[in-house]
Amino acid sequence: MDYDFRGIEQRWQSYWAEHQTFKAKEDTSRPKFYVLDMFPYPSGAGLHVGHPLGYIASDIFSRYKRLRGYNVLHPMGYDAFGLPAEQYAIQTGQHPEVTTLQNIARYRRQLDRIGFSYDWDREVRTCDPAYYKWTQWAFLKMFGSYYDNRLRRARPIEELIAAFEASGTDGLDVACGEERSFTAAEWAAFSDLEKSQVLMNYRIAYQGDTAVNWCPALGTVLANDEVKDGLSVRGGYPVEQKKMTQWQLRVSAYAERLLEDLDRLDWTDSLKEMQRNWIGRSAGTEVVFKTLCGDKQKDITIFTTRVDTIFGVTFMVLAPESELVPELTTPDRKEEVAQYLAYVKKKTERERIAQTKTVTGVFSGSYGINPLTGEKVPVWISEYVLAGYGTGAIMAVPAHDSRDWAFAKKFGLEIRPIIAGCDVSEGSFDAKEGKMCNSGFLDGMDVKDAIEAAKDYVEERGLGRRKVNYRLRDAIFSRQRYWGEPFPIYYKDGIPTPVPEDKLPLTLPQVDEFRPTEAGEPPLARAKDWTYEGYPLEKSTMPGFAGSSAYYLRYMDPHNDKALVSREADEYWRNVDLYIGGTEHATGHLIYSRFWNKFLYDLGYVCEDEPFRKLINQGMIQGRSSFVYRIVGTNTFVSAGLKDQYETTEIHVDINIVHGDRLDLEAFRAWRPEFADAEFILEDGVYVCGWAVEKMSKSMFNVVNPDDICDTYGADTLRLYGMFLGPLEQSKPWDTKGIDGVNRFLRKFWRLFYDGETLLVNDEEPTPEELKTLHRLIGKEQADIEAFSYNTTISAFMIAVNDLTERKCSKRAILEPMVILLSPFAPHIAEELWHVLGHEGSVSDAAFPEYVEAYTVEDSATYAVSFNGKTRFTVQLPKSMDRAGVEAHVRALPQTGKYVGSQTIVKVIVVPGKIVNIVVK
């Protein structure tokens, strides 16, 4: 019998489905292991080979853990709300749900062919009302909570209301938008509407005015992580800054915990570093400068990490959006300031980014007073100061900050160095080193000491206080779109009011069209009767990350309609042990999920405060594009090696008609009508294509469809080859050259069982050498799989199979454990061979073979030979060698003579496995 992968793969895939082999049940008698993939957005293009690579990696680990006796939870679902389906709906009128369901069906067919061990009974879809009920529920919980900075956790808003009633804001330390203070009596006197507005300042899900990334082409706002280089990540449309009232999540309240808890996670350092930078903790000082502005007195609070440089302040700068700007603009400067503000306002985000080197600004006419020196310094307005960070105002120290330096140069302001001996004629001196000068009481101190001394000084005299700032902003949670979760909020007399929990889910209404209304309202404004008890419902919907923030919890208990997850299920599965996915979610999903989980943890709904214990980032799979070269103005194509002799245009060509960089000329002519009468200039009789590694995409004709690989080689070969390409975490191009190698390996393994129709498996006793081969493999597998070094694991397998082939060993005692070892990687062929060996049932229920040290190759130990207390060289000796043996060996070494010379060795001290000390006389 030959290795008939088509029959085998079909047969075993049906077997798994029929027998529910991978159905996961809570079972407290067994240890759990939760392996999760980042669920896909089902796009219209279907899967390409890059997508399932991470899924294959996690599937291998799931199957491996199963073999090791774990109760494995390995689910899959779809992140099904999102922009592309809606854009398509706007263009075609097709309901996004229809296209989404079609895409899901296609994804499922593609996934099924690869033989994953998913428990499909637990599938979730974020666009399913039974699922988004819990997204809405969580939102309501956030709406009904505030963050207590002292307890460092979220609490129900009722507790805050009780505190207001008892003593107003007195003695509170809670996360909020703006600092406010009022007494209990004042609180009691507020109207309902006023109370609602006050509470918004504290809720974890709140409505507030904010500068947002507005994308006119998409007709919606976007979160910071949805914008890159001033363009929307999806679609690449321009984005501008706009002030709008939006729902937001107070992620910033969790900044410190999100940062601290990174240390406890088993994630890669680079990913943790990305999150740390995104959170951007910076410890500094807030200092108050009084101002002189006609007869008005106004304080400017600034934030700085370098109070020690305060003696070098020669001017101050406000963000254009700062509310102090109108107050501090003197009448004679009014016109110029207004002009500048208009100029800043009409800039798009993209222009701002492109022009970061251009220095702009305007003088306000006012002066600030340096609280340490009493000196008067001008207050400027410039866009290089951001309204959203710190206090939106800075003290400028041009001698020691490059941005201030550039500004001072441009506007001719004084640059006053305060570190001895530094040269600031060509640029600022930003380093934190040297001795202070021109700085009053700080003179002569080391900069490092001065930083602390200055902080203390300012704090002790009440001129300012220590303050920690974060770059992390609150997440903007409204989208002016149709295809997302509706907010369970209605407006009762203008007061945002939650829809009662027992009325959830609040389902998405039908609309006749999916674009915004003529009045510029979101599409939900088109719905008939979009009201609750006669009051208007919120018309925006939630963003893409809403549904993906807690999906891992829902998998634990997907059919529960009483709770997001039951206590029992949560306490059994707890959190994700292994999460595999791309690094592109580092500052989006992976932050939001952690925040969302911590919030639920604070309120006692889940028992772990971090969602993903270990995280692996699989690298991106790039495409290998092929090119042909058309001579300009002709329909003649020249082979890559000769192209430099002509003036040519590079054209992407479908990689399916290129074989080993050689173009199939007939297929090329048939490919597109305009190439039907193409002429070619060949080299050595063939047309050689050029190539490049690029992103895998339709437009570059370099997409490899996993279905095609399954057709030609089978899913097992696809799985093995994908893992054999190189280290999991590394980005690499998909190059189908070389796939024959792993396919050959599978056939070779098969031939250990069969010679044509003859079954070769026998019950002979294995020789010690054969056992050694087997156990070397077991040892390698165990160590390498745990380290996700799948490529070397597969190499080890190939070595073992080559070795057994050479020995003509088809002994059951060797082959049986090997089938089990292979099953995580190539499950279909493993099932078939398990069956051939006479077993009933699935190899997935077998146990990982035990590793016996006796059969392993004799390991060597390294001994460092030291003489006169200094290590001179090392020797490698078998681990089994005893002390006397090591001693004799060392005495006989020629190197020993070199160092000991004519002296006599009186003693050799052997520390097992490590050091040999030689004592001489």
Added chain:
RNA sequence: GCCCGAAUGGCGGAAUUGGUAGACGCGCUGGACUCAAAAUCCAGUGUCCCUUAAAGACGUGCCGGUUCGAGCCCGGCUUUGGGCACCA
């Protein structure tokens, strides 16, 4: 500009973390089988010197250092991938 990471044959990549560099696979060369092709199998394959072999020398981006010993550690570069980017 700032913060991470990487650099090894013709190619993808190994190397027990300081101990025989190049495992495994691809490709290539030669051979066996075959009427032939495919498939399969066997042998060779870092570079240089050489008819060949032995032997030797060189060899992990570059320069220097530590060490008996460096792909791995230290200092200084170069190239490259990724993240952040007026965050005070």
